[in-house]
Amino acid sequence: MDFAEMSSKFQEEFGKAADRKYFAPGRINIIGEHIDYNGGLVFPSPITLGTYALVGKREDKLVRAYSINFEEIGIIEFSLDNLEYNKEHNWVNYLKGVAKALIEEDYALQHGFDIVVYGNIPNGSGLSSSASLEMLSVTIFKDLFELPITPVEAALLGKKVENQYIGVNSGIMDQFAIALGKKDHVILLDCNTLEYSYHPLQLEKHSIVIMNTNKRRELADSKYNERRSECESALEKLQTVCTANNLCEITLEELEANKELLTEVEYRRVHHVITENARVKQATTALAEGDLVQLGQLLNGSHTSLCKDYEVTGIELDTLAEAAWQAEGVLGARMTGAGFGGCGIALVENESVDNFIEQVGKKYKEVIGYEASFFVANIGDGPIRVD
Numbered sequence: 001m002d003f004a005e006m007s008s009k010f011q012e013e014f015g016k017a018a019d020r021k022y023f024a025p026g027r028i029n030i031i032g033e034h035i036d037y038n039g040g041l042v043f044p045s046p047i048t049l050g051t052y053a054l055v056g057k058r059e060d061k062l063v064r065a066y067s068i069n070f071e072e073i074g075i076i077e078f079s080l081d082n083l084e085y086n087k088e089h090n091w092v093n094y095l096k097g098v099a100k101a102l103i104e105e106d107y108a109l110q111h112g113f114d115i116v117v118y119g120n121i122p123n124g125s126g127l128s129s130s131a132s133l134e135m136l137s138v139t140i141f142k143d144l145f146e147l148p149i150t151p152v153e154a155a156l157l158g159k160k161v162e163n164q165y166i167g168v169n170s171g172i173m174d175q176f177a178i179a180l181g182k183k184d185h186v187i188l189l190d191c192n193t194l195e196y197s198y199h200p201l202q203l204e205k206h207s208i209v210i211m212n213t214n215k216r217r218e219l220a221d222s223k224y225n226e227r228r229s230e231c232e233s234a235l236e237k238l239q240t241v242c243t244a245n246n247l248c249e250i251t252l253e254e255l256e257a258n259k260e261l262l263t264e265v266e267y268r269r270v271h272h273v274i275t276e277n278a279r280v281k282q283a284t285t286a287l288a289e290g291d292l293v294q295l296g297q298l299l300n301g302s303h304t305s306l307c308k309d310y311e312v313t314g315i316e317l318d319t320l321a322e323a324a325w326q327a328e329g330v331l332g333a334r335m336t337g338a339g340f341g342g343c344g345i346a347l348v349e350n351e352s353v354d355n356f357i358e359q360v361g362k363k364y365k366e367v368i369g370y371e372a373s374f375f376v377a378n379i380g381d382g383p384i385r386v387d
């Protein structure tokens with residue numbers, strides 16, 4: 001699917017040509033998992049997979065929306081004067097939620113438009129197709145009505161839509177990584193203060209391979225909420241003896257000294273949070289020094305911690321990571337995203353990539369019974385109007 005094919009779809013559905021084209025990326029998180037909601041550091045990058053849109057202005061206040069990924073749903077129509085959540089509007093609620101949030105910020109959305117969307121990010125696989133769609137939507141409104149929205153405001157607005165309109169209890173990382181994305185750079189983001197910095201990632205002799213378990217993420221939402229409440233409960237207990245606003249402000253020494261306050265499970269959850277936050281800092285240094293071997297080791301350490309301490313991996317992600325660790329030319333591998341299915345990433349020498357995909361794919365099929373899929377990720381730019 002490319003813009004030319006999308007243009008014919010637009011013509012077919014709406015009987016006219018589109019005027020504008022947009023793109024917003026998905027994202028991977030290189031390292032720093034399950035610590036965004038614990039006040040920690042994350043290290044994500046936008047990728048060149050993402051969501052595309054063609055838009056044609058309308059004179060009235062109607063929006064007519066069609067996604068090539070959800071053909072069975074057909075065109076959904078809504079008015080910019082009625083933006084209540086409607087379950088039957090399915091994916092279009094993301095677009096409506098963004099419009100509603102903009103109006104709540106006192107931005108004027110003077111007229112509607114027709115829109116065709118297509119994305120090449122697998123949905124629900126931890127590469128954040130939802131944040132991609134939200135940031136795409138913000139970009140469209142911003143461009144159509146010349147709204148003075150900064151990328152940070154766009155990210156916060158997307159998070160509000162995800163949390164309050166869609167009802168998903170997620171952190172700021174995904175929208176931030178996308179809205180502030182910069183080609184060939186990783187963003188170091190402090191989720192507590194929203195301070196951030198860019199770190200060049202030029203791999204040259206290596207590639208980042210995304211490995212998709214193709215597992216449905218049934219458990220993900222309930223387990224995600226369970227981890228959040230385990231962390232909240234551990235923090236409350238530790239706050240009786242430590243001065244900390246979040247778990248990332250607690251040191252390993254403090255954790256060890258006050259172990260008896262926590263259940264065994266809470267202890268392991270906090271152990272992951274503290275060590276993962278330290279690994280993000282070490283990864284930043286490793287990248288600055290061009291030490292990819294060290295970066296790879298940190299990815300492995302992250303996966304092991306997410307498996308043993310935080311228990312969010314599961315057999316599918318563990319099988320991918322372990323097969324990756326055994327393959328030739330691999331510097332490191334780990335799960336990325338919330339876990340319980342979704343995707344992993346591996347840092348692989350360019351000349352070993354084909355072999356890697358074959359070997360890891362074969363092992364996965366043997367153990368799990370169905371295929372994994374693989375993509376080589378390039379670190380792309382944030383959301384843009386293409387023309």
Ligand code: ADP
Binds near residue numbers: 068
């Ligand atoms: P993730 O963000 O991990 O990919 P989510 O369940 O949060 O998974 O978001 C997936 C949802 O986002 C889809 O079910 C759909 O509603 C919406 N979405 C994502 N990409 C598209 C697209 N190309 N077209 C229409 N809706 C999309």
Ligand code: MG
Binds near residue numbers: 128129
């Ligand atoms: Mg999502």
